[in-house]
Amino acid sequence: MDCSKFYEKIDELREKKLSRWEWISMRLHWLICGDCRRYLAQYLKTIAIAHGLAAAELPAAKLADPIVEQIAREMTQAVRSGDAPQDPAFDPASDREEDSDQSGSEGPQLT
Numbered sequence: 001m002d003c004s005k006f007y008e009k010i011d012e013l014r015e016k017k018l019s020r021w022e023w024i025s026m027r028l029h030w031l032i033c034g035d036c037r038r039y040l041a042q043y044l045k046t047i048a049i050a051h052g053l054a055a056a057e058l059p060a061a062k063l064a065d066p067i068v069e070q071i072a073r074e075m076t077q078a079v080r081s082g083d084a085p086q087d088p089a090f091d092p093a094s095d096r097e098e099d100s101d102q103s104g105s106e107g108p109q110l111t
Contacts, residue, residue: 003029003036 018026030036 003033 030040
């Protein structure tokens with residue numbers, strides 16, 4: 001199975017409409033292909049967010065594969081322990097700090 005077929009079959013995987021051989025073929029592919037494994041994890045996270053769940057709260061029983069279950073457990077542990085990676089682009093606190101810095105100055109200060 002190549003990556004394009006993997007992407008086409010992902011909805012069928014979620015809806016459990018795959019035959020046993022398609023399931024085995026898909027599983028072997030995502031065990032080998034890191035890009036598809038990341039794609040599947042992101043896909044499941046997006047579905048969880050669309051349903052109003054935090055990605056870390058997605059029950060492992062709803063996930064399709066032990067690898068994805070492991071990713072979900074690691075994410076849950078990271079969020080609970082506070083070790084989750086923080087993206088400064090999405091940090092509301094950093095936005096407030098930038099706004100307060102800009103409000104006190106009329107432009108760039110040259111010294």
